[in-house]
Amino acid sequence: MPVTIKDVAKRLKLSVTTVSRALDGYDDVAAKTRERVIRVASEMGYAPSRAARQLRRQKTEAIGYIMPTIKPRFADPFFSEFIAGIGDEAASRNFDLVVSLAPPGEEAERAVYQRWVQGRRVDGIVLSRMRVNDWRVRYLSDSKFPFVAFGRTQLPIDFPHVGVDGESGMRELVAHLIERGHRRIAFVSAPADLTLQVDRMSGYRSGLAAGGIPVDESLIVEGNLTRDGGHHAAQQLLSLAKSPTAIIGANDLTAIGVMRAAHERGLIIGRDLAVAGFDGIESAEHTHPPLTTLNQPVYDIGRQLIHMLITVIEEGTLAERQIMLKPELLIRASTGG
Amino acid sequence: MPVTIKDVAKRLKLSVTTVSRALDGYDDVAAKTRERVIRVASEMGYAPSRAARQLRRQKTEAIGYIMPTIKPRFADPFFSEFIAGIGDEAASRNFDLVVSLAPPGEEAERAVYQRWVQGRRVDGIVLSRMRVNDWRVRYLSDSKFPFVAFGRTQLPIDFPHVGVDGESGMRELVAHLIERGHRRIAFVSAPADLTLQVDRMSGYRSGLAAGGIPVDESLIVEGNLTRDGGHHAAQQLLSLAKSPTAIIGANDLTAIGVMRAAHERGLIIGRDLAVAGFDGIESAEHTHPPLTTLNQPVYDIGRQLIHMLITVIEEGTLAERQIMLKPELLIRASTGG
DNA sequence: CATATTTCCCAAATCGTTTTGGAGTATTAT
């Protein structure tokens, strides 16, 4: 049984009040007493009970993140980057990070959010992989629960978030490919309910338009942001009668799957086929050849989001509520660079 | 302000006791009453305060994991796999997963562990990346705090863990390379204080011995489990007068860095140089050429560990305390397969 | 009919903190 504040008080022949106040740095306890308290408390290995403190203070000093992941596993390095970012920043502010996993859109997901919000499990929540019509935003906003998000929605709700301009990024990428001489540029998309899909797709389309190339719908096939999805889609694209000379993946994982399918057909990437992705995950540097991609600083965005969230939690308000970043086009050998 | 059990009781004109017991499924409340309670409680959106419940029950229904990661970021897909495993299993048992990050071995790390243990922040802790002389094991064991680990230590302390036999795995891998005709087989190691390093290194040595090949110490260079570490080490190895024909990385990330260095020198992997890793991360399937590796089922090990941990927490004891798995040698094109 | 046994409910104590509202002393000002 761990040592409580009462044990410390008894040992010091002081009241728990004084011990508590000494430890919390109030100035109504004599310097000498405070010293004694601090020394003895640490000698006894005292640390306040989180539960008791939370109950009394009505806050948890914890922030929550629910990974929108499909069972039975996920493996997108995007998430490790992101968790590293939010985890580092949270830790440095002495907040705990509580994570759970739930399949997006289903009942289970709703249950976790509700448990955390109603049960006051965390002080705030971080959202990612936003959907165009995202019930999480409606729910948290209705509940007046502090939250921030990586990405936007199409709801008429104003909330703090950091976004990456997928549209302009894609436009730039398409321009790059056109400039390299490509005319048949395919796109392996993400699930249609994701905001990132809407943005990136529209960038793809407007990029083609800007280059005077009509959109060929047969060159757009749906993936699911995984390697296998990209692999699958590419097989389909590459067996087309008029197959594409360039394929863009909605994210890097997709692009890596595309590269694999191309390899299997004996195509030399960068020469026979251009491939590009979106995200800038580290392993995209190490594919063969290295993958052209649109880099987004996921780690830093994570930190930034936590910073914003803690401000909202502590101040109740936030100056700069919406931040829009431009992804950086990294041209590498996979597009013949 | 969220709805408390008192609000529910008042609305129902019942005592909080009865509401609490009805919700908790005690049989000393009339079926009809229970129904009413459940209905109204859910109508009002009541969920018990975690903090209050924790305080009273003296347990948190949360388990902790502290990623041993070097600032300012980490990117080993190993961790996403692992978190997915422990997260999924924890979620399915209705436990929360609390994560933090701390640089291994430093004061900050100790501080987090102490806060969690003394502050009764979590009911149990999962350890990974074990060190041969791991203070965490001593500390948790001394504190009689429930924990499980992925990997062993060399301390004379008995604790529940799942291990992967890195030694026999490496031996098998070395045998495979020797059989392919390699005689100059290099090893890019991990930091020396890690158990996995001791195991894998000793498998490397005994594998060579079994093949009648004397160990050439110049072919052993230290890495740090990252791509850059592998890249660096390989540059050194490949500029040796008598450079190796095969390089084994202590993990897949290292091996991927090695491949990159080889590419840069114009070597064709699988023909001019064999490369192999350890871990079986997903991106090892997608390198060019695909990477030979020793696969360990990280996701399943994570689930298994949580299962063990929750058993320890709830029953106080555990039948099968030590589990040793054999890694599976996946021979792919990077070793000329 | 009197007594035992269920059945169903509740008041109060408890978990370990923080916070509120003083209450004694000692010091300073008048």
Add this chain to the structure above:
DNA sequence: ATAATACTCCAAAACGATTTGGGAAATATG
């Protein structure tokens, strides 16, 4: 010397649940 002003400290009341130990009413038993 007295009043005013610090300094220090503390008892008791929260916070929101769960659990203990009954108690009253309804039902069963002899």
